[in-house]
């Protein structure tokens with residue numbers, strides 16, 4: 001095994017019900033076994049938190065662990081990739097729309113450019129629990145949008161959620177946000193839709209539509225937000241009275257984008273505009289952590305943090321863009337015409353990393369060259385580089401590294417290289433996909449960010465990476 005390779009050992013446990021004989025298995029099957037044999041719903045309304053050196057650390061879980069979807073694993077895996085494709089298409093079309101709106105806006109000498117978040121939510125996989133107005137609320141974490149919202153009583157149209165709905169009338173600290181307030185005016189840049197006066201000027205109605213038909217609609221409110229042991233007064237959020245879409249069973253969403261209304265902007269006085277996460281593997285039961293505050297001593301990183309600057313994009317202010325300057329596969333640098341060109345988006349909600357065609361082709365060719373001798377399997381959905389590995393107990397996988405302006409590097413953890421389409425390893429695919437066109441925006445998805453500490457420092461406009469085996473403790 002060379003230094004630039006990982007070794008995956010498949011034989012983790014034996015599950016008689018699913019294998020033929022002594023199958024060698026791996027994590028997706030373990031999850032399936034748990035889903036089928038454990039009928040106790042885990043309590044996800046009481047995820048842990050702690051504070052250390054002034055930083056707040058929230059336990060972060062994969063959505064599937066708390067909100068188990070029933071049914072066939074292979075179907076769920078397929079559905080996840082389809083949903084991921086919808087999210088990416090909606091981000092791309094949103095970016096195109098904004099670019100064309102920008103041209104119009106300039107000709108009209110308008111300075112404010114409306115943007116929508118352009119995300120779909122089915123694949124927003126990670127959840128945390130916060131306390132809002134005294135109630136625990138388990139929410140989806142999204143770095144691609146800004147407004148934090150929860151489903152709210154009285155509700156016109158709410159989807160099913162296990163936690164009680166937020167009820168403003170029993171929270172003594174709840175306040176409505178007036179429609180002439182700056183928060184209400186910030187809605188336009190945060191969501192693409194301006195805030196509207198409600199029945200009276202004491203309320204501000206909002207609408208966030210996520211591009212795929214998912215939306216949340218309601219009014220802005222303010223209440224105490226508790227993140228771990230840290231309390232934020234007058235936190236502005238959406239009290240959603242009409243919510244539809246693919247939000248799973250979460251009580252709402254936490255917006256960690258860059259605009260004024262995002263949680264990280266509103267708490268910048270407390271946490272200095274810095275947050276970070278470590279995303280655990282989907283299928284493992286392991287927890288990750290979402291950390292507010294920039295004290296690096298609370299991280300469990302095993303390599304030094306390397307930073308790259310955020311690429312500014314005034315038209316798309318909520319998104320985090322980076323300058324991807326190169327990639328290596330097994331230590332070999334690949335060539336691609338789009339390195340260093342346009343910004344690459346880093347997103348907590350997209351699953352599979354999307355590369356411009358020139359870069360994807362080069363990465364794929366180098367990967368196939370180094371990961372040779374294994375039988376190929378048919379492509380699957382957006383994934384076109386697949387292998388039949390069911391007869392192997394161990395394979396050596398070339399490491400994939402991404403390099404960013406300023407020399408920052410992110411090594412894709414072994415858990416982020418292969419997507420197991422079939423749980424018997426008969427169809428295992430390289431977990432990267434090509435964009436359709438060279439000029440579309442590349443996206444670094446959450447699958448490739450697993451077991452990496454990703455630090456967003458909005459004050460210094462930089463993003464940092466370090467290797468870390470995610471855990472809450």
Ligand SMILES: *[C@@H]1O[C@H](CO)[C@@H](O)[C@H](O)[C@H]1NC(C)=O
Nearest residue numbers: 045046047048049129135136
């Ligand atoms: C709320 O969450 C905390 C931990 O974050 C837990 O200790 C507490 O029991 C939870 N409360 C309810 C009502 O579930």
Ligand SMILES: *[C@@H]1O[C@H](CO)[C@@H](O)[C@H](O)[C@H]1NC(C)=O
Nearest residue numbers: 090091093094097116118211
């Ligand atoms: C982009 O604009 C087209 C045409 O105006 C519209 O159909 C589409 O829904 C827009 N997409 C987004 C994400 O706003």
Ligand SMILES: *[C@@H]1O[C@H](CO)[C@@H](O)[C@H](O)[C@H]1NC(C)=O
Nearest residue numbers: 178179180181182200201202
């Ligand atoms: C909003 O309107 C109220 C009266 O309805 C007024 O007292 C207040 O000063 C206004 N606030 C701003 C920021 O204009």
Ligand SMILES: *[C@@H]1O[C@H](CO)[C@@H](O)[C@H](O)[C@H]1NC(C)=O
Nearest residue numbers: 323325340341342343405406
């Ligand atoms: C990205 O970084 C490279 C190397 O430092 C630089 O040459 C290039 O101009 C940068 N691109 C952008 C869009 O900032």
